[in-house]
Amino acid sequence: MIVKQVAGLQEIAGSxxxxxxxxxxxxxxxxxAFVPAVDALMRFRGTNGPVILITNAPRPGHWIKAQIKSLGVPDEAYDVIVTSGDVTRGVIGANPGVRLFHLGAERDLPFYEGLDVVFADEADADLISCTGLFDDETETPDDYRELLTRLVARGLRMVCANPDLVVERRGKMVYCAGALARLYEELGGEVVLVGKPHAPIYEAVLTEMRLLGRAKPLAVGDGIPTDVLGATRAGIDVLFITGGIHAGDFGPEDQPEAERVSARLEAEKLSAVGFLPRLAW
Incomplete structure (x- = not known):
């Protein structure tokens, strides 16, 4: 079955x-911010219903709110933010007093504010909390193989705050926490994943929908292994944005070929109600 490129979100929003x-x-x-995408969200809110932002960012929602506002996404473009970071905080918070080995950048340390945790080195920790690489601009997961091998030998469980493998940053792909979590599993370690495509973050989203009195969601995302897979598992229709982390996989970035998009989704046993190079109304 060929997945078609839609003219814009407006074409399917009415459902x-x-x-x-x-x-x-x-x-x-x-x-x-991508201005047409922001416009699409505001138009959806004006004609159809609420917008819930769902992100694998390993940070609390109020951080993301401030960050995206500084990039040009106004508060009026959405109603609620659900982050992998918030769901992860719930998992860690269920273990008060845990001795935690933080694997990630120093800028992520405020992520733990308000949680009853004790930071520990790798030799004394009870649990690993992975928010990303220490330096995602220069490092790769393979730089962590020796460290992760030692942690696996200790039998420590890893809680991954961001299942994304890579993300686009200013036109460059950088590794995320999910890439370290995948290597940790390959080395024999146990990993807890709560963000997309896994159930806990969708359970949080569905809770927000119930509070808003809504029942017919459409997911929009650019990641096949996260957004498309997660929505499919949750029984949610998805509009696939081809110009994000998969840019160039389907032909010219601004003119993706429907046959190539469809073949990729079929190979992954996934589907979408349509696709767009970039989100627009």
Whole structure:
């Protein structure tokens, strides 16, 4: 079955009362907001219903709110933000007093504010919390193989705050926490994943939808292994944005070929109600 490129979100929006929109790669690229995408969200809110931003960012929602506002996404473009970081905080918070080995950049440390945790080195920790690489601009997961091998030998469980493998940042792909989590599993370690495509973040989203009195969601995202797979598992229709992390996989970035998009989704045993190079109304 050929998945078709839609003229814009407006073409299919009438069938849905809630939009579940990915953030990084759909709304912005880490440097600036995509203006047509912001416009699409505001138009959906004006004619169809609420917009819930659903992101694998390993940070609390209020951080993301401030970040995307600085990039040009106004508060009026959405109603609620659900982050992998918030769901992860719930998992860690269920273990008060845990001795935690933080694997990630120093800028992520405020992520733990308000949680009853004790930071520990790798020799004394009870649990690993992975928010990303120490330096995602220069490092790769293979730089962590020796460290992760030692942690696996200790039998430590890893809680991954961001299942994304890569993300587009100012036109460059950088590795995320999910890439380290995948290597940790390959080395024999146990990993807890709560963000897309896994159930906990969708359970949080569906809770928000119930509070808003809504029942017909459309997901929008640029990641096949996260957004498309997660929505499919949750029984949610999805509009696939081809110009994010998969840019160039389907032909020219601004003119993706429907046959190539369809073949890729079919190979992954996934489907979409349509696709767009970039989100627009």
């Amino acid at each position: 849905y009362d809630t939009l579940l929109c990915d953030v990084w790669g759909v709304l912005h690229n880490g440097a600036a």
